[in-house]
Amino acid sequence: MTAEQPVLTYVFAVRRSGGPEAETALGGLPGVGPPAPVRTLAAGPLTAVVQDVPATDYAEEALRQRLSDRAELERCARAHHEVITAAMAAAPTVPLPLATLYRGDERAREALCERADSLLTALDRITGRVEWGVKVYALTGKTDTPVASPDAAAATGRAYLEQLRSRQRGREERQDAALRSAERVDTVARSLAVAARRLRPHGSEVTGPHRTHVLNAAYLVDGGRERQLRAALASLRRDETAVEIELSGPWAPYSFADGGTAP
Template sequence: MTAHQSTLTYVFAVCGPPGPEAEALGGLSGVAPPAPVRTLAAGPLTAVVQDVPAADYAEEALRERLSDRAELERCARAHHEVITASMAAAPTVPLPLATLYRGEERAREALRAREESLLTALGRITGRVEWGVKVYALAGQPAAAASSPGAAAASGRAYLEQLRSRQRGREERQGAALRAAERVDTVVRGLAVAARRLRPHGAEVTGPRRTHVLNAAYLVDRGRERQLRAALASLRRDDASVEIELSGPWAPYSFADGGTAP
């Protein structure tokens, strides 16, 4: 990728033959207005693309651009907006942020090289959407402060036993939360056609009062949202020791290249 080229081809996603809803793509800003977002035929596949200035999206310029938090967020939101609009027009395989080629022909060549896997992915996600499920273990109540000098001066043995008791309590809560997370995963996998475990978030994201024990994505047939919500509501009623979050429906980002069948 070289900066002397006037434009590069940014590919947002790959879809099948788009329907009339694809006309709405032309009204989107994409990542580099005013160039229109458009479709590009590539054999049995259709790419959703935009011409972007090479001076702004060549390797070094792009690295600098995406190192700026505000610019990264703008690009990510624009990328997601285009993919969401494409999903309304046809089954869509999202591509990673900043998928760039040196012109239309290079983009077509790249899609031809991946044609079989992309067609398989399109077949897998057609009529389906991604849902995210997170399960958190809730922290126990903080220990009460000592109410008298005598309590503060408890014996060393009693103090150590108190520490061991707290540790056992933490381990028991963690074990119970992990078992609850596995129950949640088993139930949701029963409604899904594919699932993928993702890396849990750390305390810098979740905060100190809860621990992330399940972060998973599920590929679910459209029309099963009510069953999914009802199943999670039942799990919440059965176990108040964990917090269960549902997000979606999303474009099937986690299943563009596969996923584990339940």
């Protein structure tokens, strides 16, 4: 970018001012797009991790078009996450949402100072903790037995209808069992967390046709409890045979940057 090109300030994350410098950890990161380097910006009691981006590329309509492209959205999300991960390696860091943009450093500084109390509270909440994700899936579509045609079942069709009803009851029973399993998984994970948040389950376009997403949750866990969480989920996988259980992490505490439900 040349000096004449208007730029916006892209804010990745914030941390407390006065802590270890993050510049070394951030050095060389491309961020969401070179040539401007990722850098820090003082904002009262906070230090923001930021990057200058071309205003023409990140104006509202241009940004909407960019993020509607799946490949570009994934690229931006990965770059955003990479910067936050590097910042967290230097000091406790509150990640901000993808494409948090301001019209220059001064406006970014003003906005972050206005939010300083809530951001400092968030920093207190996440320090020494990480986010873990738990997903629970009900298995569907693999255990249904084929239904005979009406002629093959019975001339009256009663047997055919009973087979349909039986298959529907089986689906409902499996779904109910999966939901009960999901609640047990959530109860165990919450017992090991300091905060939890239920997220929107994914649809079949993400999970595939043979799984139904019945629990999508994030848990804020003290750094020393990883082994307990992994062991608890491993035990649940053995006991809860009606579902698949996935554990992912540790992640930057994206789900708890603005709060979270206590267990």
